[in-house]
Amino acid sequence: MNAVLEATGLRKRFGNLVAVDGVSLHLAAGEVLAFLGPNGAGKTTTIKMLAGLLWPDGGQVHLLGKSPHQNPWALRHLGAVLEGNRNVYWRMTALENLVYFGVARGLRYQAAQRRAQALLEQLELGSKSHTEVRHLSRGMQQKLSLAVALMHDPELLLLDEPTLGLDVESALRVEAMVRELAQAGKAILLTTHQLEVAQRLASRIAIIQQGHIVLEGRTPEVLGRFAGEHYLIETETPLSPAQLSHLRSLGLEGEEPPYVYHGDSDGLWRLLEALKPTPLKKVARAEADLLDVFLKVVGRA
Numbered sequence: 390m391n392a393v394l395e396a397t398g399l400r401k402r403f404g405n406l407v408a409v410d411g412v413s414l415h416l417a418a419g420e421v422l423a424f425l426g427p428n429g430a431g432k433t434t435t436i437k438m439l440a441g442l443l444w445p446d447g448g449q450v451h452l453l454g455k456s457p458h459q460n461p462w463a464l465r466h467l468g469a470v471l472e473g474n475r476n477v478y479w480r481m482t483a484l485e486n487l488v489y490f491g492v493a494r495g496l497r498y499q500a501a502q503r504r505a506q507a508l509l510e511q512l513e514l515g516s517k518s519h520t521e522v523r524h525l526s527r528g529m530q531q532k533l534s535l536a537v538a539l540m541h542d543p544e545l546l547l548l549d550e551p552t553l554g555l556d557v558e559s560a561l562r563v564e565a566m567v568r569e570l571a572q573a574g575k576a577i578l579l580t581t582h583q584l585e586v587a588q589r590l591a592s593r594i595a596i597i598q599q600g601h602i603v604l605e606g607r608t609p610e611v612l613g614r615f616a617g618e619h620y621l622i623e624t625e626t627p628l629s630p631a632q633l634s635h636l637r638s639l640g641l642e643g644e645e646p647p648y649v650y651h652g653d654s655d656g657l658w659r660l661l662e663a664l665k666p667t668p669l670k671k672v673a674r675a676e677a678d679l680l681d682v683f684l685k686v687v688g689r690a
């Protein structure tokens with residue numbers, strides 16, 4: 390399948406600071422890539438280069454094979470919601486904004502009206518269609534930004550913190566929308582510090598640190614790789630202090646079931662042998678979550 394986004398070797402320097410240092414990203418239709426990293430890692434700078442808002446010092450971007458830096462029309466393939474940049478006019482209503490941006494990106498007026506109404510309903514902003522943006526709540530403005538990005542039905546969506554500041558229900562609605570858009574074949578690049586959102590949505594993960602991609606892979610593979618040698622051991626009843634003190638010397642951790650064992654499978658068998666004849670309820674390899682992965686990769690574990 391052809392790449393919707395193909396970015397290679399992107400570099401950006403601000404004075405002496407190299408903010409992005411050789412970042413390559415690719416996205417196919419239907420994929421959600423979670424682009425993660427600590428504060429100041431280079432995510433927004435990268436996204437701005439992808440969106441044609443910043444000129445890279447090096448590297449290339451192709452959107453469906455076309456470079457937005459050589460051919461601005463390539464940006465037609467892209468819709469972006471960038472943090473702190475709610476690309477809407479404050480003194481225009483929600484509906485006027487959507488129609489305006491729809492027409493500016495090539496929709497006919499009637500089609501823009503229909504699409505705007507449908508998006509407003511979908512994001513539960515229907516009752517605010519005729520409200521000026523400056524009178525919408527922060528979360529409503531955030532949802533309107535998403536609607537603006539979707540007006541021209543782009544193949545690629547760049548979503549920088551799309552659920553930030555949304556209430557639980559709205560965040561879940563936006564999450565469901567992202568999932569539906571991916572199922573409908575959109576390629577989505579998602580930046581967020583909400584790792585549980587990223588884990589639920591992303592088919593692939595890329596972690597950037599100090600301008601470099603330090604980890605990239607399909608979500609299940611990444612989680613599997615980091616699950617490592619980490620087991621949960623559940624006994625029917627809590628272990629006695631005497632048992633516990635002996636088993637701790639073999640690597641058992643925790644005060645009550647489920648206990649945790651970090652180590653290889655030889656060590657696990659020694660531990661299980663020593664546990665005999667204590668009845669066991671469950672022995673399972675613990676699953677890593679994206680938080681574990683993130684903390685290990687950015688080196689703060």
Ligand SMILES: Nc1ncnc2c1ncn2[C@@H]1O[C@H](COP(=O)(O)OP(=O)(O)OP(=O)(O)O)[C@@H](O)[C@H]1O
Binds near residue numbers: 406
């Ligand atoms: N216009 C600019 N001028 C100077 N330095 C900048 C500029 N924009 C970004 N930087 C610096 O580049 C580095 C990367 O910033 P960037 O905004 O890309 O990080 P980020 O990963 O998006 O962080 P966050 O998670 O905090 O949003 C930071 O050190 C930042 O201070």
